């Protein structure tokens with residue numbers, strides 16, 4: 001479809017049927033599907049290349065915690081046969097290569113504008129079109145906007161005083177320099193011990209002169225047990241992708257794991273421990289997602305496994321005081337994302353690694369020389385912020401998105417917290433879709449179904465001759481109530497995690513991911529579509 005252009009005082013305002021924000025896993029597929037539908041589409045990407053998460057997070061050790069054979073796109077049989085995964089839990093460089101391979105194979109680049117951060121999107125109610133402005137002042141207009149800006153892309157750096165005064169090198173893990181950082185002989189600090197830090201620490205511990213890890217909350221980290229993919233396994237996957245995809249569409253979180261239907265305490269102690277050991281020996285999230293099904297709902301059942309994990313930590317860390325500091329005791333197992341690790345705990349057995357507890361002696365300030373806690377000042381050459389993300393909402397509220405009546409999304413969510421209908425739209429913002437994973441789910445699997453739902457919805461709107469589709473406030477309210485109710489039956493609210501928005505000071509605390517199974521979420525979305533987009537107003 002040809003692209004019309006209008007000339008305005010700020011230059012050419014390009015006209016599209018749809019704008020997609022972000023060229024990561026969801027954005028690339030969304031672009032492909034909308035283009036296939038015959039729409040004129042422009043994808044705006046902040047980075048200079050495709051990949052999203054796998055473009056920005058270049059820190060050493062960054063990799064999937066999903067099984068590689070489940071993470072790749074399932075929508076092209078050809079692609080599945082052409083791509084070979086090297087590792088069972090593939091690393092960032094290869095993941096970025098994969099998404100570049102996809103962009104080239106499907107000739108997506110002509111529709112992507114790189115180095116283009118979206119600053120604002122304003123809805124014109126009369127024209128039923130969005131006016132999208134980039135940081136560089138350029139503008140585009142479109143009937144539909146799909147945000148595929150990611151769930152963990154808006155980085156969070158705690159507002160320590162003096163951050164700018166530090167004389168050494170400092171960066172957030174999601175803005176890791178593209179060129180290799182030489183840590184030889186350097187005094188390095190890592191702030192944070194979430195999944196990112198847990199991947200990074202064991203690798204750089206071997207490279208640095210000295211490493212100091214500032215930990216506020218220890219996590220239950222479980223062995224990843226990664227390995228190279230043999231040619232035989234590769235062939236087996238290729239021959240069985242249909243079965244693999246069918247299986248992950250049936251499991252609760254779209255991984256190759258399914259909960260054990262038994263209650264923890266219905267299984268005698270000896271048998272239970274044997275089962276825990278069996279799970280521990282397996283790779284990936286099996287310790288979490290193939291555990292007894294009440295692990296996420298019963299505090300007693302959860303504590304039984306939590307203590308098993310603590311004992312695993314105690315057995316690996318030589319200094320008992322350090323081991324105890326690394327043992328989580330203030331939240332249930334799985335109430336925060338379980339970091340999967342390789343030699344993480346062994347890093348603390350090294351002479352050049354120091355663990356500093358900032359729960360009892362918090363960081364007060366960053367100084368020109370390093371980090372000052374309430375107890376003492378530490379000197380560094382490099383400070384690494386592994387301090388996480390303003391998850392789910394941050395990528396959207398960091399843009400100035402204005403819907404009907406000039407209402408901003410930032411204000412709406414500041415007052416109400418995250419409020420959407422199905423995670424796909426928010427009332428008052430017609431024709432604006434959110435293509436991010438709204439359920440607890442293996443990312444690509446769920447992103448694919450969301451992208452397909454949005455594509456079908458846009459097709460429906462156009463075919464029926466409507467100009468706009470908007471979630472009704474009533475449908476949104478009922479969905480938020482239902483999602484909160486579901487979340488309240490789990491142990492998730494017992495932890496200060498990004499799942500609950502609790503990692504960001506001042507952010508409204510509420511469950512940000514839909515705590516139902518992925519198949520149930522998909523079924524609900526399909527049902528809404530089958531009923532002529534029930535809960536949406538079409539005009």
Ligand code: NA7
Pocket residue numbers: 152158191192193194195196197214215216217337358363386387388389496498503
């Ligand atoms: P996370 O899991 O949010 O971890 C951030 C870490 O930063 C965590 O240990 C925080 O401690 C720590 N943090 C944050 N603010 C501070 C201050 N002020 N002082 C000390 N420490 C602080 O982010 P990740 O990047 O590791 O992982 C995010 C997701 O990416 C992960 O779940 C996977 O899905 C992929 P806290 O726990 O809040 O006490």
